[in-house]
Amino acid sequence: MSEPKTRPPFPLMAGLKGRCPRCGQGKLFDGFLGTAKQCGHCRLNYAFFDSGDGPAVFVMFLTGTLVVLAALIVELKYQPEYWVHAVLWLPLTLGLGLGLLRPAKGLMLVTQYHFRAEQRLRSSFPREGEDGEDGANG
Ligand SMILES: [Zn+2]
Numbered sequence: 001m002s003e004p005k006t007r008p009p010f011p012l013m014a015g016l017k018g019r020c021p022r023c024g025q026g027k028l029f030d031g032f033l034g035t036a037k038q039c040g041h042c043r044l045n046y047a048f049f050d051s052g053d054g055p056a057v058f059v060m061f062l063t064g065t066l067v068v069l070a071a072l073i074v075e076l077k078y079q080p081e082y083w084v085h086a087v088l089w090l091p092l093t094l095g096l097g098l099g100l101l102r103p104a105k106g107l108m109l110v111t112q113y114h115f116r117a118e119q120r121l122r123s124s125f126p127r128e129g130e131d132g133e134d135g136a137n138g
Contacts, residue, residue: 007024008021008022008023008024009021009023009024011107011110011111011113011114012107012110014028014106014110015028015103015106015107015108015109015110015111016103016106016107017106018102018103018106019106019110020039020041020042020044021044021109021110021113021114022039022042022044022113023039023041023042023044025039025040025041025042026038026039026040026041026042026044027039027040028046028106028109028110029102029105029106032102033101033102033105035049035109046109049109049112049113050112051105051108051109051112054108055101055104055105055107055108056101056104058104059096059097059100059101059104060097062096062100063093063096063097063100064093066096067089067092067093067096070088070089070092071085071088071089074088
Protein backbone atom coordinates (compact mmCIF):
# COMPACT_ATOMS: atom_id res chain seq x y z
CA MET A 1 0.00 0.00 0.00
CA SER A 2 1.02 3.65 -0.12
CA GLU A 3 1.40 4.05 3.69
CA PRO A 4 5.02 4.74 4.60
CA LYS A 5 6.36 1.76 6.51
CA THR A 6 8.40 3.18 9.32
CA ARG A 7 9.18 1.74 12.71
CA PRO A 8 8.07 3.88 15.61
CA PRO A 9 11.12 5.68 16.94
CA PHE A 10 12.54 5.08 20.39
CA PRO A 11 10.68 7.72 22.43
CA LEU A 12 13.75 8.98 24.28
CA MET A 13 15.71 9.67 21.09
CA ALA A 14 12.73 11.13 19.22
CA GLY A 15 12.05 13.50 22.10
CA LEU A 16 15.63 14.60 22.55
CA LYS A 17 16.03 15.17 18.81
CA GLY A 18 12.66 16.94 18.52
CA ARG A 19 11.25 14.46 16.02
CA CYS A 20 7.74 13.15 15.43
CA PRO A 21 6.76 10.51 18.01
CA ARG A 22 5.03 8.33 15.41
CA CYS A 23 7.47 8.24 12.48
CA GLY A 24 10.64 9.80 13.90
CA GLN A 25 11.16 11.76 10.66
CA GLY A 26 9.14 14.98 10.83
CA LYS A 27 10.01 17.93 13.02
CA LEU A 28 8.22 18.33 16.33
CA PHE A 29 9.04 22.03 16.73
CA ASP A 30 8.27 25.11 14.71
CA GLY A 31 10.82 27.62 15.96
CA PHE A 32 12.72 27.30 19.22
CA LEU A 33 9.93 26.03 21.47
CA GLY A 34 6.73 26.30 19.44
CA THR A 35 5.11 23.00 18.54
CA ALA A 36 4.46 22.44 14.85
CA LYS A 37 0.85 21.95 13.72
CA GLN A 38 1.51 18.49 12.29
CA CYS A 39 4.27 16.14 11.24
CA GLY A 40 5.66 17.01 7.83
CA HIS A 41 6.27 13.33 7.09
CA CYS A 42 3.36 11.26 8.43
CA ARG A 43 0.87 14.12 9.01
CA LEU A 44 0.29 13.29 12.68
CA ASN A 45 -1.77 16.14 14.12
CA TYR A 46 0.11 17.77 17.01
CA ALA A 47 -2.90 19.77 18.20
CA PHE A 48 -3.39 17.43 21.16
CA PHE A 49 0.08 18.03 22.59
CA ASP A 50 0.19 20.18 25.66
CA SER A 51 3.33 20.04 27.75
CA GLY A 52 2.20 22.82 30.08
CA ASP A 53 4.89 24.07 32.45
CA GLY A 54 6.37 20.62 33.05
CA PRO A 55 9.58 20.95 31.02
CA ALA A 56 10.29 24.48 32.25
CA VAL A 57 9.86 23.49 35.90
CA PHE A 58 12.03 20.41 35.45
CA VAL A 59 14.79 22.38 33.72
CA MET A 60 14.56 25.19 36.29
CA PHE A 61 14.96 22.79 39.22
CA LEU A 62 17.78 20.87 37.56
CA THR A 63 19.67 23.99 36.47
CA GLY A 64 19.19 25.69 39.83
CA THR A 65 20.40 22.65 41.74
CA LEU A 66 23.50 22.19 39.58
CA VAL A 67 24.48 25.87 39.57
CA VAL A 68 23.95 26.38 43.31
CA LEU A 69 25.93 23.22 44.13
CA ALA A 70 28.77 24.30 41.83
CA ALA A 71 28.76 27.83 43.27
CA LEU A 72 28.87 26.51 46.83
CA ILE A 73 31.73 24.14 46.04
CA VAL A 74 33.74 26.90 44.32
CA GLU A 75 33.05 29.35 47.15
CA LEU A 76 34.03 26.91 49.88
CA LYS A 77 37.12 25.67 48.10
CA TYR A 78 38.55 28.85 46.46
CA GLN A 79 36.66 31.80 47.97
CA PRO A 80 36.91 33.90 44.79
CA GLU A 81 35.78 37.52 44.34
CA TYR A 82 32.07 38.05 43.67
CA TRP A 83 32.64 39.03 40.04
CA VAL A 84 34.13 35.56 39.44
CA HIS A 85 30.84 34.05 40.59
CA ALA A 86 28.92 36.35 38.25
CA VAL A 87 31.16 35.51 35.31
CA LEU A 88 30.91 31.78 35.98
CA TRP A 89 27.32 31.17 37.02
CA LEU A 90 25.25 33.62 35.01
CA PRO A 91 26.30 32.22 31.61
CA LEU A 92 26.13 28.66 32.93
CA THR A 93 22.60 29.25 34.20
CA LEU A 94 21.47 30.75 30.90
CA GLY A 95 23.24 28.09 28.85
CA LEU A 96 21.88 25.16 30.83
CA GLY A 97 18.40 26.62 31.05
CA LEU A 98 18.03 27.42 27.38
CA GLY A 99 19.99 24.39 26.23
CA LEU A 100 17.91 21.89 28.15
CA LEU A 101 14.50 23.44 27.56
CA ARG A 102 13.93 22.20 24.02
CA PRO A 103 15.06 18.58 24.62
CA ALA A 104 13.00 18.50 27.82
CA LYS A 105 9.90 19.75 26.01
CA GLY A 106 10.45 17.29 23.16
CA LEU A 107 10.85 14.47 25.63
CA MET A 108 7.66 15.50 27.43
CA LEU A 109 5.63 15.68 24.21
CA VAL A 110 6.91 12.38 22.85
CA THR A 111 6.34 10.69 26.19
CA GLN A 112 2.84 12.12 26.22
CA TYR A 113 2.17 10.53 22.83
CA HIS A 114 3.88 7.29 23.74
CA PHE A 115 1.87 6.70 26.87
CA ARG A 116 -1.23 8.37 25.42
CA ALA A 117 -1.64 10.48 28.51
CA GLU A 118 -3.95 12.81 26.64
CA GLN A 119 -6.18 9.91 25.74
CA ARG A 120 -7.18 9.61 29.36
CA LEU A 121 -8.35 13.22 29.37
CA ARG A 122 -9.90 13.32 25.91
CA SER A 123 -10.98 10.19 24.11
CA SER A 124 -10.10 11.69 20.71
CA PHE A 125 -6.32 11.38 20.99
CA PRO A 126 -5.02 10.13 17.63
CA ARG A 127 -3.81 6.55 17.54
CA GLU A 128 -1.58 4.85 15.05
CA GLY A 129 -2.83 5.55 11.54
CA GLU A 130 -5.31 8.24 12.56
CA ASP A 131 -5.17 11.96 11.94
CA GLY A 132 -6.92 12.99 15.13
CA GLU A 133 -10.31 13.52 13.51
CA ASP A 134 -12.29 10.48 14.48
CA GLY A 135 -15.68 12.11 14.92
CA ALA A 136 -15.95 11.11 18.58
CA ASN A 137 -17.69 14.40 19.38
CA GLY A 138 -20.64 13.79 17.08
ZN1 LIG B 1 5.55 11.81 11.76
